[in-house]
Amino acid sequence: MIKVEDKRELILKSIIETYLSDNTPIGSNELNSSLCIPASTIRVYLKKLSDEGLITQIHISSGRIPTILTMQNYWRNELDIDSELDIKNEIFLYHLLKEYKIYCLVYGGRDLVLKEIFNLNDKFIILDFEENEIVLKYNSQGFDFLKTLIGLNLFDLENIVLKVKFVELAQKISNLKQSLVYSKINEQRAYQIYQNDEFAKLLDCTVDRKFNKNLQFEPLFKKGFMGFKINAQFLGKSVNIIFAGSVYTDYNKVLKQIKEAA
Template sequence: MKSYSKKDLILKTIIETYLEGNNPVGSNELNHKVSIPASTIRVYFKKLSDEGVLTQLHISSGRIPTFSAMKAYWYEQLYENEIVINDLALLEFLLDKFEIYTLIYGGDELVLQGVDIVNDKFIVLDFVQNEIVLKFNQDSLIFLQRLIGLDLKSIENLAFRVEFKELLGKIAMLKQAMIYYRYNESKAYQIYQNDEFAKLLSPQIGFYFNDKLQFQPLFEEGFMGLKLKSTFLGKESNAIFAGSVYSDFKTMLNIIKEAA
């Protein structure tokens, strides 16, 4: 178990207390949780506020963690890389409770088994139970033949690097057809509050996750996204969760893990 300094312990406890009820946290309330005198806590409140990780909405109110504090907290706390989802009713209960949007889709795990030519007009990429059809072009054929054995995610990355737009478009269509689950679209709209919210409805959003956690510029300030490998009702997939930095992603994931 990680050992925390007094200052870090106070900050961590403030964050977790705030996540429980989304109410400003006062020194007396914190005193009951960390067994540190309220007068000492108030000293650390001042230090943490000066560092920009706590803020105070009103002079008489308690403190709340800033966006930067939440970003650092989630980088430290969200260490899960995979999730197993077997209970859809429980998932929807948690997504409603914590006000989180989710998108679950397949496709990235598909492996290119072969490349065929049809009537000298089309190139067919064989992914066993799925396929992608492209217009025939000799240069494209040579490029694609070198990709046999790679998964779709790797192929997509390479197509992006060489600006193979037709292939990127067909990959997007394939992934769109492999959306297994999408919930709380209204929360996706709240993140952007304009037409950009539509990008969260497509599996292509996953392409822009160079790490499992993303904040700005992919998401608006105060919001975040989490991408995990998942097994959804027995299907290999990817899960994207998005919401406010003040939504309790950690508790949600822990409950799902315990129920799996």
Template sequence: MKKPSKQELILDAIIQTYLKSRMPIGSSELQMKMTLGISPSTIRIYFKKLSDVGSLEQLHVSGGRVPTHQALMGYWQEKLDLTQPLAIKNIDKIKRSTHEHNLFCIVEKTANTPFKELVTVQNRFLILVFDEHEVVLKFNAKVEQFLQRLVGCQMRELKDISAQVGLYELHEKLSAIFSQAPILREGEKEMYSIAHELQNEAFIQRFQTLHFVESMLDGLYFDGFVPQGCMAIKQKAQLKDEDTTVDLFCFGRIESDFEDFFNQVKE
């Protein structure tokens, strides 16, 4: 792995300090927080370089520096690993940490899982097996033959196909799984506060749509999906209390300390 440069270390230190304090930081203050033995005068040189490349900005002539929106985007893309499911301690911890960090969070049981297996029971029942769900239908040889060809497709895809071909019992049972209430929906006050501050309430309609989360891909979302200056995260998580896989969605200002939030809620 490439060793980070002093400029990169200084930018990281500025961002981490800013996430904690939400205040501009000066060279002397940063020098006291770092352990690299860099003088304030040298830090000021790097401040100038980072400002020139658009990573820092100075809100007031005599004030310290703050990271730009672009720098924060790069920081979160580098720091947050969404490739592995997050092991969550418990729902109460998420609820408390959501309010502490002024975020809006949804936790839903993962519904869009693969159709893994079709089991025939004594020519009486057909059992469709998913990761955490099973759907039972009355046996029908033609339906059995049809469903065998669909093993491996996603639950949502199967739900849509079942409606198209007239398998209404299957469609209703899969729809019932998708309509289950979220395990947690917390922080709507914070979401409305952001909408009011940015004079942009259009994005709230998307977040109010039942189970919009399961239609999203895992990843980070910036400008476009969310308003300028905000960030959203969709990630798989393992809820230990219930031994189940869930979808975790978080939204907030991009300068919210998402890293500390995840450190608090994970096992």
């Protein structure tokens, strides 16, 4: 016999996964067929889940769908963003994200490490990242401070620079990161998320600063939308990727297809 709490979770999960798969509201008869729980029992749980604000009806005569809050909690527990992606075909990625209405920003910098800093005639400080460099106006305090940061990657360096309000270096890091944007896919979707000029923040890789957690909902995104950051290899380069779209998009299915195509 299925426990009461298990029935509740089973019914809720079935509604979520059915809606992600088919984008179709589900009723007690469909749940009865798939779960083998009496329809009368299911209707009791549907009422409870509705009262708790976890599911809702679009129309009085229609089945139920999960609420935005339910989907946010679902993705916090179920989204698979810990394993690194390996993307070898940009055209495949483009068509997949178009199909699922997902915006995507691909940018490098994860493998850039501050190797050394140099004082150039007390006029400039040069930060050496091997294949890239940043040039700053010289001052002795800045030079001494930066020497303590040798060995950090670009993103860790940026976090520290922002905390101490080292404005010139923060801007130079932003410029460097912008030069490392490798791909933007489905920019129209970025606009649809906001419906105003706020969408531009998703086109700039400085949006990375707002991802103190790799999964973000409001206030970074408008209600009903979300974004997440994941590590990847993109055409042989170490990158971060930010995906953004509706909370009702099946992101695990998308990630699975990307992994299977690798």
